[in-house]
Amino acid sequence: MSKPHIVVIMADQLRYDALGAHTPHLSALAAQSVTLDRAYCASPLCLPARGAFFTGRYPSATGCLINPWEPSEQRHGHVRAGTPSLYSLLEGDWDSWHTGKQHLLLEDRPDKRDDARTHWLSLAGNYDRHLREHGKRKPGGPAFQGIVPEMARGTRTRAMRYSIPMTGIYEEGFAHFFDGYIANRTIEALRDRDTSKPLLLNAMFVAPHPPLEVPEPWYSRVREARLPDNVGVWAEGQSPLQLYNLPGFVGSRYTREDWARIWPVYLGLVSLLDDCVGMIIEELKRQGIYDETLIVFTSDHGEMLGSHGLWQKMCMYEESVRTPLWFKFPASAGLAPRRVAQPASAIDVLPTICDYAGVPAPAGLDGHSLMPLLRGEPAEARDIFIQYDGNGARGNFQRCILDERYKLIVDLFKDELYIELYDASGGDPQEMTNLSLEPDKGPIIELMLAELREHMAATGDLLHLPEAAYETFVQRYGA
Structure with a gap:
C-alpha cells in the first residue's frame, strides 16, 4: 500500500451532540466515515487532552496534566522530552504541516527548533501579528471573562480570569476571526x-x-436551539465539589432561560467551524487527493453548555468527555461507512493511524489500534480511563473509569471525596441518577475503584485514592 495522505482536523470544546442542519459539511463527512459513537478524551482539558491524543499515552504517562498557567507547576503542563508523537513518527516520510492552535507542548519544543521538519503555522504569535498588520482586535476581552477562584498546589486559592458564556458579534469579520485565520492558513499550507x-x-x-x-x-445563523432536559438543572446526587471548580462556580449562576439565549450562538460558532472544514475538503477535492486521504475528525474534549448547571469542561459528564471521532478512509481502503458503538479513547488514535499507514508504533503505548474495530471485526472491550488534575494549576482532581455497563467518577477537592456511579448502557443518557448510594452497588464500586487504582499505579499517577474511599463517602453522604 502506498503511503496515504493524512489530515487530522481537531475542534476545541465541541459537544458530541452539537451537529445538525447547521453543519452540512461535517454531516456529509460523517456519512462517508466510520464513526465512533462513544469516543472519549483522556482528559477534559486542552493540553493534557492533546498531549494524550498525539502520543497515545495517558496524561499521567506523558507528564502533561494541566494548562501550565501557574509558574511553579509549569512542568506539569508539558509532555516529557523524547516522547514520540504523531509528528515525530511521520514527519520523516510525510510532508508535515501544523496549522492553528498549538496546545501540544513538549518539553523539548520541536516547534521552536530551526531544524524542525514539520511546518509549524501556529496561531501563537502569527495571529497577533496578523491583527496588528490589519489594525484589527482579537475576539473576546474582559467583558467575556469573569473572576474564578482556583486552587494552586492544594495550598492557596488565587483569583483567575476565565471565559464566561457572554455572547456578542465580532465586527472585524471572518478573515480576522481565530478560525477564519486558521482556515486561510490551512488552505495556503495545502x-x-x-x-x-x-x-x-x-x-x-x-x-x-x-x-x-x-x-x-x-x-445569527442559528435562531433557536432545542435544549437537552438536563441544561440548567443541578441533579440530585451530583457532586457538590463541582461548585469549587470552574464549571460549577460559573455555570450555576445561569438559568435555563439564559442558556436558551447562549446555545444558538454556540451552535453558530459550530456552523462557522463547519464552513472551515468545508474549505479544507473543497481544496482536497480541487487537488484531486480527497479520495486518497485519511481524514480524522475529532475534538479535544466537549462542552457542558449548561448541562448539569455547568459551563466549559473540566468534569467527567458525557457532555464534557465524550467527543466526535470519525475516520474517513481513502477509497482504496474498502472500508464502508458505519457506526461503531463500542467505547474508544483518544489515546487509540495514534496507534490506529500508525497501523493503517504501516508505521511501527512506539513500544509501551497505552492506546491500541482501532483498525480491527473499524473493519467490523470482533474486538475485546476495554475500560476507558479519564483524569483531570486542575485547570491552570493542580488543585481540583477527578478520576473516571468507564466500562460498557457503568461509569464511575471520583471527585476530590482538598480533604473531601465524592463518588458518582451512572448507568452507561443507555438507561440514563443525561446522567441524572447517581447510583453510588444504592445498597447493591457497593461491590461494583469497590471493584471499579480497584481497577482505577491499578490503572493509576501503572501510569505513574501522582494522585492516590484512599483504600477506604467508598466507605468514607458512604459515611459522609449516606442517609
Whole structure:
C-alpha cells in the first residue's frame, strides 16, 4: 500500500451532540466515515487532552496534566522530552504541516527548533501579528471573562480570569476571526505542500471554544436551539465539589432561560467551524487527493453548555468527555461507512493511524489500534480511563473509569471525596441518577475503584485514592 495522505482536523470544546442542519459539511463527512459513537478524551482539558491524543499515552504517562498557567507547576503542563508523537513518527516520510492552535507542548519544543521538519503555522504569535498588520482586535476581552477562584498546589486559592458564556458579534469579520485565520492558513499550507511526498496535516481549530463573540452571518445563523432536559438543572446526587471548580462556580449562576439565549450562538460558532472544514475538503477535492486521504475528525474534549448547571469542561459528564471521532478512509481502503458503538479513547488514535499507514508504533503505548474495530471485526472491550488534575494549576482532581455497563467518577477537592456511579448502557443518557448510594452497588464500586487504582499505579499517577474511599463517602453522604 502506498503511503496515504493524512489530515487530522481537531475542534476545541465541541459537544458530541452539537451537529445538525447547521453543519452540512461535517454531516456529509460523517456519512462517508466510520464513526465512533462513544469516543472519549483522556482528559477534559486542552493540553493534557492533546498531549494524550498525539502520543497515545495517558496524561499521567506523558507528564502533561494541566494548562501550565501557574509558574511553579509549569512542568506539569508539558509532555516529557523524547516522547514520540504523531509528528515525530511521520514527519520523516510525510510532508508535515501544523496549522492553528498549538496546545501540544513538549518539553523539548520541536516547534521552536530551526531544524524542525514539520511546518509549524501556529496561531501563537502569527495571529497577533496578523491583527496588528490589519489594525484589527482579537475576539473576546474582559467583558467575556469573569473572576474564578482556583486552587494552586492544594495550598492557596488565587483569583483567575476565565471565559464566561457572554455572547456578542465580532465586527472585524471572518478573515480576522481565530478560525477564519486558521482556515486561510490551512488552505495556503495545502497549496504550498511538497507534492512529491504524502501529506500530513494537523489542522487545529479554536471553534467552538469561547469567547462566544462570533462574526456574522454565523452569530445569527442559528435562531433557536432545542435544549437537552438536563441544561440548567443541578441533579440530585451530583457532586457538590463541582461548585469549587470552574464549571460549577460559573455555570450555576445561569438559568435555563439564559442558556436558551447562549446555545444558538454556540451552535453558530459550530456552523462557522463547519464552513472551515468545508474549505479544507473543497481544496482536497480541487487537488484531486480527497479520495486518497485519511481524514480524522475529532475534538479535544466537549462542552457542558449548561448541562448539569455547568459551563466549559473540566468534569467527567458525557457532555464534557465524550467527543466526535470519525475516520474517513481513502477509497482504496474498502472500508464502508458505519457506526461503531463500542467505547474508544483518544489515546487509540495514534496507534490506529500508525497501523493503517504501516508505521511501527512506539513500544509501551497505552492506546491500541482501532483498525480491527473499524473493519467490523470482533474486538475485546476495554475500560476507558479519564483524569483531570486542575485547570491552570493542580488543585481540583477527578478520576473516571468507564466500562460498557457503568461509569464511575471520583471527585476530590482538598480533604473531601465524592463518588458518582451512572448507568452507561443507555438507561440514563443525561446522567441524572447517581447510583453510588444504592445498597447493591457497593461491590461494583469497590471493584471499579480497584481497577482505577491499578490503572493509576501503572501510569505513574501522582494522585492516590484512599483504600477506604467508598466507605468514607458512604459515611459522609449516606442517609
